[in-house]
Ligand SMILES: NC(=O)c1ccc[n+]([C@@H]2O[C@H](COP(=O)([O-])OP(=O)(O)OC[C@H]3O[C@@H](n4cnc5c(N)ncnc54)[C@H](O)[C@@H]3O)[C@@H](O)[C@H]2O)c1
Ligand SMILES: [Zn+2]
């Protein structure tokens with residue numbers, strides 16, 4: 001089959017690779033109908049998550065049709081339309097039982113790598129390096145879905161593949177941040193990053209009753225999407241003073257919950273961008289925490305900062321004084337897909353979550369390297385590049 | 390640092406990720422006491438002690454493969470955390486720590502889900518001049534990672 005492979009830093013190519021098969025009775029095989037680029041892939045592309053091998057198939061957010069099921073698969077049948085959680089869940093370990101699915105004990109095939117980095121290992125993800133599971137990615141004609149009963153969800157007839165696609169990762173990530181960040185009715189929520197994850201976090205915050213939601217970015221087309229499709233307010237940090245806008249919007253209190261949906265390659269307008277970039281290149285820090293620092297600074301006393309953006313290692317100048325003295329809760333997580341996908345699909349069916357506008361560029365799989373170019377440089381208004389294998 | 394942790398540390402160092410923090414961790418480690426040679430290695434299995442009664446006498450295959458040199462102990466975990474499955478060599482040095490860790494992890498998977506999840510076979514990767522550290526880390530991917 002054809003698949004998009006990582007060949008080296010900033011080097012992708014579509015290659016012919018072996019077809020996957022059902023290897024275990026709990027596996028199923030899915031013919032990929034749509035698969036989409038994610039901000040997380042940029043960290044792989046840029047070499048910030050150096051656990052990739054030449055030839056690895058990337059991609060983790062996808063929908064498709066079941067073409068074969070293993071003997072023990074109970075919840076899916078050939079022909080079903082399904083959406084997969086980007087993180088693979090066994091459904092039967094302590095973490096899965098407590099709905100912390102991305103922490104699954106049994107789905108990462110190389111747990112020792114992240115154990116060395118972080119002390120303990122999270123679960124496995126599709127197409128996200130050998131550190132995060134070593135599982136093949138979704139930018140391919142077919143994908144083997146391990147633990148299919150717990151990782152895949154049937155798409156209701158009334159929800160299109162186009163919409164359901166983003167339940168796989170972006171919207172589920174957003175819901176993870178909003179729920180674990182403790183967003184409650186009446187809250188003012190500030191979100192850094194107007195990519196698909198930030199936009200959907202804004203939408204989910206509204207759905208759970210936030211009073212006001214403000215999204216901060218500098219890319220005009222993305223901020224326009226936030227206003228038009230999500231109905232949240234925006235702050236363009238390249239032309240507006242973020243701190244004073246947030247103070248005005250919150251009666252001087254500061255946002256109750258600050259969600260960071262930017263990640264380790266954050267951009268910064270001031271001199272600290274250069275500082276962080278040099279430090280990152282010298283490997284004195286692995287990640288650039290610009291938006292995270294800002295979120296900690298702007299958050300109200302006793303508020304919560306939730307880190308949805310992906311970080312891999314260590315950062316410099318983390319404002320621990322602000323965290324401690326303002327009594328903040330700082331939390332983060334990879335997405336707990338299976339906990340949220342069923343309710344997301346329901347909301348999609350009712351039209352309460354729309355995602356079609358995120359797919360600004362739809363193209364055949366063969367053009368995926370070009371799609372990533374557009375996505376990476378945010379060219380031509382690209383928010384997400386969707387591939388149709 | 391046991392066998393496989395050496396690979397993962399080399400990898401983490403070689404590829405530069407968290408280079409500074411890993412170097413610092415290793416420096417601290419050199420200065421601090423070594424783990425006790427008779428330490429138990431442990432995983433917690435999310436099954437009630439009653440469900441695992443037979444395990445001490447007839448352990449899952451990965452632990453059984455380590456033979457009579459291995460000592461196994463089961464005890465209830467606190468709260469609703471399941472059962473602590475512990476293993477070690479009967480005498481220090483009889484077994485490699487990394488093998489014990491690997492067998493424990495595989496056994497937990499077998500007890501919880503009945504299988505050990507595997508990556509796609511055949512894989513799609515090719516060998517490059519720089520891929521050796523990562524290949525080694527993958528080969529030892531289920532052993533101990535802790536630095
Ligand atoms: N936790 C999870 O499970 C999970 C899942 C998916 C994605 N992610 C992560 O979420 C982050 C966002 O994903 P995405 O797909 O929306 O990515 P994206 O790259 O499309 O969007 C990131 C946005 O952040 C903006 N940005 C950069 N620096 C900024 C700053 N200093 N202040 C405000 N905005 C800034 C960029 O302009 C861009 O619009 C990424 O780090 C991704 O890895 C996490
Ligand atoms: Zn993602």
Ligand SMILES: [Zn+2]
Nearest residue numbers: 090093096104
């Ligand atoms: Zn699990």
